[in-house]
Amino acid sequence: MSDRRERVFTLRGPLIPILGFLAVVVVFAALWDPKGPSSVPPAVDSEPAVAEQPCPANVNVAWRAAQTVDGVPLEADPSCIADDPALVAAVVRGTNRAIGSLMATQLARDAVVKGRDLDGDGDPDEIHIKLEIAELNGFSPDIPQPALEFPVAPGVTPGIWAFAPKSRGMSTLNFLSNEPNPLLRLPSPVIRVEQGDKVKLTLENSHYFPHTIHLHGVDHPFQLENGAGNDGVPMVSEAPVVPGASRTYEFSPRQSGTFFYHCHVQPQSHILMGLAGMIVVEENRANNYLQTLNIGAGRVRYxxxxSRESFDREYDLHYQDMDRELHRIVQQGNDVRRTARAMNREYKIAERTPEYYLLNGKAFPYTLRESLVIVAPDETVKLRVLNSGESPVYLHTHGHKPTITHFDGIALAAPLMRDVIQIGPAQRAELNLRTVDDGLHSYGPGAWFMHDHQESGITTNGISPGGDISLIVYESYLLENGFPRTVGDLSLFFDPRYYDGEIPVWADILPDMFGE
Structure with a gap:
């Protein structure tokens, strides 16, 4: 017995180095590449098997035509995804006055109430707008995907907050859909009123955090006659609006221009989450009904x-940037205490790095569906631009040199013609885009690039092309489905795998080298 134990211990000594040597051989065999160190990774399948159609087949093509709805004549919008004519008509007439158009939308009856004509010039001067707060791409304990799924690019769904018109019915399109109804989206709606209007703007706080509305640059009193605060700054002019409560802000603007509204509670996160929108104060004219809300910004169809006196078309352009780390916080759970701590204490805004750059709530290639600037030769087009992000936007318009007429609602003494316009955070610019082919204002018809020339601004997740890229497209360069006519096939960019980095950059043009 003792001899056998002795033999076992005697064999264990040489056995250990032998086993160690065999382990090294196995690892080396697994790692060894017979092609040598110069071999390249295998090619990636670049077929867009899960790619979306550039212009979805289920869009309502009848919405694109010029038409009269509920007595409201609407301009044509040949974009792939045009605004719902019933929605536009309802906010022009007022939801308290609209008939069939209101019932075709999910607007509440008191979302946009238009009252008396105080100056007798043929249009209502009492305007009462009610806004709620929507969370998109948030956490749900019941479903694996984000609640109210609103992708800003293929496969990209950051958590978002937005002001939204007061709505009725479901927050989704229907019982079977996780897609939000059309009122719930980025950007927060553009608000249009007229000089001298008596405007009430009510925030009905449907969210789980306190919020306010600050009227940035818009002529408004600090306090109302009843002593209530009216500037939207918590603990200075007023207390914040707590969940379930409401507050009405009032203003009667004396100056026309392009302005800004946003939440002023923890603005370092709430504005960047999406609680910001454009306010336009139009010059006073007779019979001047307005498209009081422009849902999703973009083309102004009424x-x-x-505007009709001086321009052929008008567009609202709202630029935003997003940091994935901030927008991911609301997707981690539904404990509001943890969300508040993560957003207000743990998130480091000084270390913020945006990954998403949006135009009118979308990044390229989705911008090509609904945020094109569509023009025709020999036109003058009004562009109103807001930057509610933290990064400056250096807007470059290929083939055109717009004229800057206003900054922050103030007319420039000497308008400037530029092909790169710097728009800082919270800044607004008004541009006149002329399409006369004279080699200065325009170089002629085409599908001309329009983008941020801060190069990160044309990326999504650091991948280009993405970001806030759009186009100035002449009607002759539009396809029948409203998509721009381009030399290359853009379907590759509608594949979520492209922005996950799984498809090589040039797989479409050099498939033998970069594809499979």
């Missing part, structure tokens, strides 16, 4: 009298 323009003011002053």
């Amino acid at each position: 323009r003011s009298a002053s």
